[in-house]
Amino acid sequence: MNAGYVRLSRDDDKRNYVSIENQKLIINQYAADHGVVIDRWYEDDGISGYIFDRPGFQQMMADLDKDIDTVYVKDFSRLGRHNAKVLLLLDEFQERGVFVYTGRENFCTDFKSIAAEAAQGDGTVPKAAKNFWKGAEKRNRISWETEHGKTESTQSGAF
Numbered sequence: 155m156n157a158g159y160v161r162l163s164r165d166d167d168k169r170n171y172v173s174i175e176n177q178k179l180i181i182n183q184y185a186a187d188h189g190v191v192i193d194r195w196y197e198d199d200g201i202s203g204y205i206f207d208r209p210g211f212q213q214m215m216a217d218l219d220k221d222i223d224t225v226y227v228k229d230f231s232r233l234g235r236h237n238a239k240v241l242l243l244l245d246e247f248q249e250r251g252v253f254v255y256t257g258r259e260n261f262c263t264d265f266k267s268i269a270a271e272a273a274q275g276d277g278t279v280p281k282a283a284k285n286f287w288k289g290a291e292k293r294n295r296i297s298w299e300t301e302h303g304k305t306e307s308t309q310s311g312a313f
Contacts, residue, residue, distance in 0.1 A: 155221045156185065158192040159214055161232045163202045174199055177228040184257035185226055192226060203235035206243075218250050229258040 160177040174197060185192055196214040211233075214225065225247070227233055233254075234240045244263055247254055254263040 155193045156190055156224045156226065157194050157196060157214060157217070157222045158182075158185075158226045159196045159211065159232060160228070161198040161201065161203060161208065161211070164200065177232065180228045180257040181226045184255065184260070188255075190224075190226075194222075203231060203233075206234055206236075206239060218247075218252055222252055224253045224255060226255045226257065229256050 158178065158181045160174050160181070162173050162177070178195065182192060194217075196210040198208040198210040201208045214222070230240055233243060244254065247263060255261070
């Protein structure tokens with residue numbers, strides 16, 4: 155069975171619904187492009203990605219052992235915002251034989267391909283890991299720059 159998971163952390167004037175729906179559109183488009191239909195949706199609206207005790211997420215994890223073969227997300231940050239925990243989560247998916255596809259990054263946790271790439275022995279980090287960390291690094295930089303800009307604006311009286 156193919157499951158879709160969507161999450162958004164804030165309720166900004168009821169715009170979450172649109173953002174959740176946009177995530178579903180991205181996932182559905184990715185799935186359709188690959189001849190797949192999403193059979194079940196799991197959703198967490200208004201809950202931070204740093205928290206892994208989310209109702210929709212917990213239900214999806216419980217259902218992994220029942221009938222889920224593949225989980226589709228817009229990007230890795232929808233699974234969680236704590237990189238180390240997301241990597242452990244991907245390891246858990248692998249142990250359970252569940253693939254994860256990301257629509258935005260057009261990435262699949264095809265662990266055999268990742269392992270083959272890592273086993274090339276050239277000392278480089280597999281492309282999947284690089285993409286994951288580059289995205290996290292970019293999010294952290296943008297967050298810092300935003301906060302730094304707010305602080306400077308407040309101190310100068312412009313904010």
